[in-house]
Amino acid sequence: MAVEQDENPFLRPSQDGRSASILGGSTNSSSSMLPLVYTQGLLKPQRNAYSISLLVTSLYSTLCSALFFVVALLQPKYGHVISSRGRFSPSSAALLTAFIAKTIELSFVMVFLAFIGQVLSRRAIQQKGISLASVAMRSWILQPGTLFSQWYSVRFAGLSVLGVLSLVTAILSLLYTTAAGALVQPQLRLPPWEQQKLAGEVQSDFSNALKANQTCLTEWPDVGDTQWGGSTCLAVKWSSLCGRNFVGYMSKWDDGAARTNPNPSWMSDRLEDRLPIFAALNDNITVTTSWLGQYDVKSESEKAGRIINNVTIAVPHRGVPAAARNTQNNLLQPEDLHDSGSYTIQASVASFALNVLCVNAKKEELAPIVYETWPNAVVMKNTSMAVNFWPIQAFTDGTNANNQTELDGVFGWKNETEDHSRARPVFLKFPKAGNTLANHTSIFDDRAEAYLLGKAPDDTTQDYFLCSMKAGITTSCTTRYNASSGGQSLEAICDQQDDHKHDDDHEDNQSTAPSPSSTDAPAVSGWRAMAFDLLNSMSLNNGVFDGDASTARILTQLQLTEPALNKTLPSPAEALLSIMTCTVLDLTQDFPFQVSGNESGNETDVGLERNQLQHFDASIRVAQYMSGGEKQYQKAFLVVLALTLLINLFILGYLAIVLRVRLITDLCEPLVLFILGYHSFPGKGLFEGLPQEGPQKSDLKEQWIVKRVGGQLVVVGRGEADEGLGMEGGGRERFGMGMRRKRGVMGEERE
Known part of the structure; x- marks a missing residue:
């Protein structure tokens, strides 16, 4: 049987037929023996489909990594784009970000491996020498665990420029995916405060009694009572709304809370530390007022020579919640984010200021303004007379309210001839x-x-108390509106409050509040008529016929007997304010946001026939999906995004400018390197370790190069001479015999 001639697999004819085996081709050769590298000379750089696709991949990785870096740096807000009504749902946005980040990571690794292969291959064929440790840099990136399992390779190659670059790339x-998730992936966050002009509908200046009656009747069945139906x-409406506010406020002064917490902060004789007046708007918005002005009861009482209880509150503008949902403002609502959203608006709008001034006075001091003490006073013989004929009889021809009292200086009263707006009140009688x-x-x-006149029950004190109630407008406070799926709140923010309570407020929202008696917050005369209806609805005028109303009894029990606020009970002024709050909340739905004029410069102190838009300045924070780390430590991932971009730019420049998209075969590819080593001559002393033992530490630093021997690329030591490799024909024969001898030795050792 004929002996089959051995074939040198690296010299199999190429597809273009430009080479032939020196030893003759075998018809039985396997396709696995096809050479991976054909060299008529050394490797020739070529521009082909692979090199162009690699350039496109590098360009994609560079552009996308640049986009991610810019997004992480600018932290854009996506608003309606990522919402239930937007182009992307939150889950879709997260999926898209993760997908792009993964493609950037894969393309980044791909182009860097190609970069390493080109650099090392060119060093090898240019006789500059490379080492096994340099080839191992591919494993650092593909299998980062080898940095620890084969740490000795890092020792030899890690300090070179390419080694440092490979280590950084491996990290x-x-x-990268983690960094993109922390800094680029949209997350639901509250951005910093930003200034914005908002718009809301306005119609009238202040709802007078007539308009209030008409407004109430629109929500009331028509019973045919054209005369008294509105009042x-x-x-009925105010007895419910205002009474509920009063009951809720009184219930907060629960002694049980004091027993649970022996020293609650709100149990104080300092007004600014006490429980704020609160109410409810539309049954779903909690309204919290703010103290406007700081009055010390003790010092004020010492000045006046009597107990003075003077309290002023600012009531937030109730039109802000409606403006927040105005479609023109285009604010992201909580339901747009599947009930996960929230926003805060701090509006620079006018606020209502409610003031109650209560003083203790003796009976003889009040006599000049009590009708039953006047000469020729008509005695009310029965209840019907008191109800039907009072107060008409107090102002018959020839009578006036010019009786001077010791309280004129406290309340600022004057004779009618001087200033009839400061005329003294007149009461029917002394209440029991x-x-x-x-x-x-x-x-x-x-x-x-x-005005309201009352007396404490059970002979607690012999003094009466007289309270004046008025409503004004102030621009010294802002209105803050919070909305979320958990609830809504509306509160007035004034400059007297401690800064630490509103650390996130914008500095432009701070203002200086005037004294409640200042002309900067003028009283609104139209409110007085509604106050009369309010007092009637709350049965606070039942004293004219000794009605013994429950609300009046509770109120009179709060009368101060010492020149200091009671730490466990509200004062009469605070209690009255809790009742009065509902009037301005219920009747100011379309009240202008600016008291001086609208955006066109027209005055708004007159009623409008139909609703018009008025703009106002506001600071807003709208929870929305945005990029950028929520925590400060996440900013460190910017280094990862920045370095990835820089390396991508460097590799793109290397491929496009330095190499001009002309690549050589990557000799560091495992398959190419295996075939190259398989056909290489066993050098003397190049690698000391046996194949089954793997590379030794000394092998990692050995420099080797690629040379052409007889038209074939082989791996040789950097110091080996060309003549030692053999020449055409015989050299290749010795080369093949050497390879067979080496394999024979390995086989014997295994046996």
């Missing part, structure tokens, strides 16, 4: 203990105050 490939509607009665005797439309 970047591990962290009856208001009485535990009762209150109101002053319904004003014949001047420009007087702003309503």
Whole structure:
């Protein structure tokens, strides 16, 4: 049987037929023996489909990594883009970000491996020499665990420029997806405060009694009562709304809370530390007022020579919640983010200021303004007379309210001839203990105050207390509105409050609040008529016929007997304010945001026939999906994104400018390197370790190169001479015999 001639697999004819085996081709050769590298000379750089696709991949990785870096740096807000009504849902946005980040990571690794292969291959064929440790840099990137399992390779190659670059790339490939998730992937966050002009609908200046009646009747069934239907509607409505606010406020002063917490912060004689007045708007918005002005009861009482209880609050503008949902403002609502959203608006708008001034006075000091003490006073013989003929009889021809009192300086009263807007009130009689009665005797439309006279029950004190109530407008406070799926709140923010309570407020929202008696917050005379209806609906005027109303009894029990606020009970002024708050909340739905004029410069102190838009300045924070790390430590991932971009730019420049998209075969590819080593001559002393033992530490630093021997690329030591490799024909024969001898030795050792 004929002996089959051995074939040198590296010299198999190429596809173009440009080479032939020196030893003759075998018809039985396997396709696995096809040479991976054909060299008629050394490797020739070529521009082909692979090199172009690699350039496109590098360009993609560079552009996308640049996009991710810019997004992480700018932290854009996506607003309606990522919402239930937007182009992307939150889950879709997260999936898209993760997908792009993964493609950047894969393409980044791909082009860097190609970069390493080109650099090392060119060093090898240019006789500059490379080592096994340099080839191992591919494993650092593909299998980062080898940095620890084969740490000795890092020792020999890690300090070179290419080694450092490979180490950095290995770390970047591990962290890039994490960095993109922390800094690029949209997350639901509250951005910093930003200034924005908002718009809301306005119509009238202040809802007077007539408009209030009409408004109430629109929500009331038509019973045919054209004369008293409106006032009856208001009485029922306010007795419910205002009474509920009063009950809720009183219930907060629970002694049980004091027993649970022996020293609660709100149990204080300092007004600014006490429980704020609160209410409810539309049954779903919690309204919190703010103290406006700081009055010390003790010092004020010492100045006046009597107990003074003066309290002013700022009520937030109720039109802000409606403006927040105005489609023109285009704010992202909580339901747009599947009930996960929230926003805060701090609006620079006018606020209502409610003031109650209560003083303790003796009976003889009040006599000049009590009708039953006047000469020729008509005695009310029965209840019907008190109800039907009072207060008409107080102002018969020839009578006036010019009786001077010791309280003129406290309340600022004057004779009618001097200033009828400061005319003194007149009461029917002295209320009996535990009762209150109101002053319904004003014949001047420009007087702003309503008055209430009462006396504590059970002979607690012999003094009466007289309270004036008025409403004004102030620009010293801002209105803050918070909305989320958990609830809504509306509060007034004034400059007297401690800064630490609102650390996230914008500095432009701070203002200086005037004294409640300052002309900067003028009283609104139109409120007085509604105050009369309010007092009637709350039964606070039942004292005219000794009605012993429950609300009046509770109120009179709060009368101060010492020149200091009671730490466990609200004062009469605070209690009255909790009742009064509902009037401005219920009736100011379309009140202008600016008291001086609208954006066109037209005055807004007159009613409008139809709703118009008015703009106002506001600071807003709208929770929305945005990029950028939420925590400060996440900013460190910017280094990962930045280095990835820089390396991508460097490799793109290397491929496009230095190599001009002309690549050589990557000799460091495992398959190419295996075939190259398989056909190489066994050098003397190049690698000391046996194949089954793997490379030794000394082998990692040995420099080797690629040379052409007889038209074939082989791996040789850098110091080996060309003549030692053999020449055409015989050299290749010795080369093949050497390879067979080496394999024979290895086989014997295994046996």
